[in-house]
Amino acid sequence: MAGFVDAAGFVALFGLFTSHVTGNFVLIGAELVSTSSGVIAKLLALPAFVLAVAATRLIALALERRGIAPLRRLLALQAVLLALFCIAGLALAPLRSADGPDAILVGMLGVAAMGVQNAIARLALAHLAATTVMTVNVTQAVIDAVDLLRLGKARAGAARGRLGRMLPAVAAFAAGAIAGAFGVAHLSFGCLILPIAVLAGLIALPERADAP
Template sequence: MLERDVLTGVSMAFVGGFVDAAGFIALAGLFTSHVTGNFVLIGEQLATGAGGVVAKLLALPVFVLAVGGARLVALATERRGIAPMRPLLLLEALLLLAFLLSGMALSPLRLPDSVAAIFVGMFAVAAMGVQNAIGRLAIAHLVATTVMTVNVAQATIDTLDIWLGAAPDHGRPSRARLWRMAPAIGSFALGALTGAFGFVLYAFACVAIPILVLLVLFALLGAGLERKKPG
């Protein structure tokens, strides 16, 4: 169980960092995962007259619809006695594939608020909406895999408490949290670096990397491992 949790957390965090960084470059500063961060950019762009406001305004409702769709998929699979993790992984991979193919077909995306750029970008936003839903519906016991701010803050507090001897129960809960958080934080950072350099070097073709990560995780988890226990 522990090994599976670490594998899942590290894999999903890598995908989250990769897609957010690659999408940010590809879509003229659109956050595909940390969608509330787009509000800051909307304010900046309205104040400076820069483009890209329409895409950022649309990101939130698309994100919400994707989360809602993921919830419906989860409910449907649970009624059949199957845990939702693997079906949702497959859904996310398909949305990223649509992001890759549409991006390659419609490039170059010169204007951030063009129909082509919005069409391509919303596939990435929807994919990250599904991943955020996975974090709440299938792996809620793990740390967040799409936004690292809270994880970094908690890891800092736990590290300081352990160092100062202020952690309760001889620091065991703090060390356990750090064990869960540190790999995800590092993997997210690696994913962001890989996504940024990957897009600069290979454009939308680099999105094949997070798709492959999701499919490998899908295969490794296996139908037997993820089947819901009766009762």
């Protein structure tokens, strides 16, 4: 989902990363020494991201005080924000300028949605591999692969377990990024229906008694 939304947003929003604050910092630096546009949207992405993460944390705390597991509610919040991202993008398309008010509004909705996903990964899914930051996953996967080859299966059980968590996350992100790029090229913001449907499916899954 993160790869899909990030790639779709990058293509449709003139190079704006919806999930990666680091990427936007790099693009700000690049654009400040070039003649291209888009600096305003990338600058606004940081406070939008921070506010989304902070709001997600506050909502999670409020739910936990009431004895309610927050994961489903937070997934629903992300689905709503993605739906607004999709609707605003379709309603305001074609976006003509990276720093136009229409592109900024659409972009900040996307950033907010992915800010929620980043927060969910830390608050409710911390036992899994990161879903949005692949640099850490790839680095750890390479280290664990080297350890597994050098130490053998008997001595590298922890590395084998981590590798089993990291590789599916990296593969899923890569597949999502390719799908998102093709999706936005053919369906514009309508392609966001797919990640919204994935969220709806996750919300509908029955809870496991042993779920953390």
